[in-house]
Amino acid sequence: MSPFLWFIYGALSAYGAYILHHIIKKHRENKRLRVELRERLRQTNTEPLTVTVSPEGYVLRHGGDIVITTASTPTSGYVQFGNGSNILSETAQRYNAARERSRELLLRFLDAEQAKQLADGNSFITTSLSGRKWEIRQCGIDLLDDIGDRIRSYCYLADEAEGLPVYDQMLARKLMVEHHEGQILRDGVVTYDRDAPRYHIETLPNGARVIAPRRYFRTVNNE
Amino acid sequence: MGKLTILDRTGDSEVSWTPGDVQSAKEAAIRFKEMTDDKGYLAFRADKEGNGTAPIKEFDPEAEEILMLPRMVGG
Numbered sequence: 001m002s003p004f005l006w007f008i009y010g011a012l013s014a015y016g017a018y019i020l021h022h023i024i025k026k027h028r029e030n031k032r033l034r035v036e037l038r039e040r041l042r043q044t045n046t047e048p049l050t051v052t053v054s055p056e057g058y059v060l061r062h063g064g065d066i067v068i069t070t071a072s073t074p075t076s077g078y079v080q081f082g083n084g085s086n087i088l089s090e091t092a093q094r095y096n097a098a099r100e101r102s103r104e105l106l107l108r109f110l111d112a113e114q115a116k117q118l119a120d121g122n123s124f125i126t127t128s129l130s131g132r133k134w135e136i137r138q139c140g141i142d143l144l145d146d147i148g149d150r151i152r153s154y155c156y157l158a159d160e161a162e163g164l165p166v167y168d169q170m171l172a173r174k175l176m177v178e179h180h181e182g183q184i185l186r187d188g189v190v191t192y193d194r195d196a197p198r199y200h201i202e203t204l205p206n207g208a209r210v211i212a213p214r215r216y217f218r219t220v221n222n223e
Numbered sequence: 224m225g226k227l228t229i230l231d232r233t234g235d236s237e238v239s240w241t242p243g244d245v246q247s248a249k250e251a252a253i254r255f256k257e258m259t260d261d262k263g264y265l266a267f268r269a270d271k272e273g274n275g276t277a278p279i280k281e282f283d284p285e286a287e288e289i290l291m292l293p294r295m296v297g298g
Contacts, residue, residue, distance in 0.1 A: 094233075097233075097234070098232060098233050098234040099234070100234070101233065101234025101235065102230075102234040102235070104234075105228070105230075105234065105235055109269070109276070154297070155297060155298040156295060156296070156297055156298065157295065157296065157298045158230070158292060158293040158294070158295055158296075159263075159293045159294045159295070159296055163232040164230055164231070164232060164293065165232070165234055168230045168231075168234065168235065171230070171290075171292075172230060172292045172293070172295060173295075175265075175267050175276060175290065175292060176265075176292075176295055178276065179267065179276070179277070179278045180265075180278070180295075183295065184295075187295070187296065187297045188297045189297040189298055
């Protein structure tokens with residue numbers, strides 16, 4: 001075999017050994033992290049599970065660790081932790097029990113029509129003292145017009161440090177709509193406004209006008 | 224029998240008192256004051272069937288149920 005082929009053979013062998021070394025190293029690192037995570041969860045098992053809900057999604061925290069984060073709020077069903085450890089399963093059970101308990105409490109404060117709306121669509125409609133209709137959703141509140149179309153959406157929730165189950169959040173929103181509507185209008189974060197202009201118009205120094213959807217001008221909107 | 228229903232991460236927790244029993248009502252009133260004054264909770268008087276609620280500022284020993292919500296914020 002020519003020296004050149006020997007060289008190629010040697011180089012490929014060295015590269016293969018290098019790749020194998022990194023695969024083994026990564027495998028060991030992953031194993032170490034799994035053991036460490038399991039140990040940390042065991043140590044923090046007494047820590048409460050907190051749930052943070054926002055328009056962007058929801059985050060579950062157990063101790064100092066984020067257990068689950070997702071871009072969409074679950075509209076039905078319960079948390080499952082797949083094939084995780086028993087500790088995670090226990091955490092899921094506590095979360096599900098709290099969720100079920102909060103659902104039972106909420107149902108005590110809904111009339112038959114609202115309970116049906118909740119069962120059908122995970123939201124219900126209630127009326128404030130001013131006569132405005134509001135749709136209470138799992139992840140916010142919608143102010144409705146006379147025919148039930150959405151005028152504005154608000155993100156408004158119980159202090160997140162309390163980590164309330166989702167149906168407790170809905171009950172809290174219901175009571176606030178019915179008795180403290182002004183606070184929602186004042187403090188709620190508007191996440192949708194039907195009457196807001198959809199386009200931003202800006203005149204550049206050279207006189208040209210730029211017209212673009214407002215989402216491309218987030219900084220401008222926030223000012 | 225009256226009860227404070229405090230919304231929390233377990234769903235809710237309850238503190239009950241018996242009308243006419245000064246001691247149990249006093250303990251519930253202390254808890255009510257702690258939650259509203261120190262933690263900023265909001266209180267609503269309700270009947271046990273959930274028909275009708277009304278905001279309250281002071282502990283009402285005659286209430287059938289008092290619901291307590293954590294401070295609400297824009298998110």
